[in-house]
Amino acid sequence: MDRDLKALLDTAVRVEPSLRIDAAAVLADGRRRLRRRRLFTVGGVALSVIAVAVSAVFMATRHADRIAAQSPRERQLSATFLLADHLPNGMTASGPNRFVRTENAYELHAELTDQLGTATLDIGVTLPRPWTAGCEQYHRVFWCGVFLLPDGSRLVAYQSEDPPGMFEFLVVRQVGDHIVSVRLSTRGTDGRPTRPKPPLTIHQLIGIASSPALSQ
Known part of the structure; x- marks a missing residue:
């Protein structure tokens, strides 16, 4: 193609009056311009990719x-x-192991595991709201009790085994104008029991709910 263009330019120069056109220089200049366009295009694409990558990292960092x-x-x-201070030897807790803010509470969720299986433990510190300590609101329970603790706070604890072989413990404590709740369940996501017996007793859950760290 370069040869055809050069021949055409040479013919035009011979037929027409002299315009002082250097065919070789025209072709060389055309090649330089083409290389610059290609370089600019590739460079622009590279810069765009870099910009997107930096933006993604920045957004990921902000998200983290x-x-x-x-x-x-x-x-x-x-x-x-x-x-970990409230768990017996041989039991581990998996999960973030830190409180997070939800819509109306601070919550900690963990999965307790030992050689007998797993259980779900939920601890919540609810923002101020009215609450009446009593067993009347808890139905179909195996056992329920109301306690007055030495610091003046009231605590309700109940134990349920419904259906048989499925355990659920709940301890709710009123501390000033907020509520501390501790719930333990052996019900799996498929509706079946995850272990033959609960990993913690109701008294151990009362101990967790009575922790001074949750009362501050």
């Missing part, structure tokens, strides 16, 4: 910060209440 960020109350609860 948003997930990791905790309020002062969340950090206080996570630092002062250590679930």
Whole structure:
């Protein structure tokens, strides 16, 4: 193609009056311009890719910060209440092991595991709301009791085994104007029991609910 173009230019120069056109220089200049356009295009694509990558990293970093960020109350609860201190030997807790803010509470969720199986443990510190300590609101329970603790707070504890072989413990404690709740369940996501007996007793759950770290 270059040869055809050069021949055409040479013919035009011979037929027409001299325009002082250098065919070789025209072709060389055309090649340089083509290389610059290709380089600019490739460079532009590379810059666009880099910009998208940097933007993605920045957004991911912001997203990670948003997930990791905790309020002062969340950090206080996570630092002062250590679930491992309330578990018997041989039992482990999996999960974030820190409190997170939900719509109306600070919550900690964990899965307790030992050689007999697993159980779900939920701990919540509810924001101020009215509550009446009593067993009347809990139905179909195996056992329920109301206690007045030495610090003046009231506590309701109930144990349910419905259906048989499926255990659920709930301890609710009123501390000032907020509520501390501790729930233990051996019901699996498929509706079947995850272990033959609960990993913690109702008295151990009362001990968790009575932790001074949850009362501050």
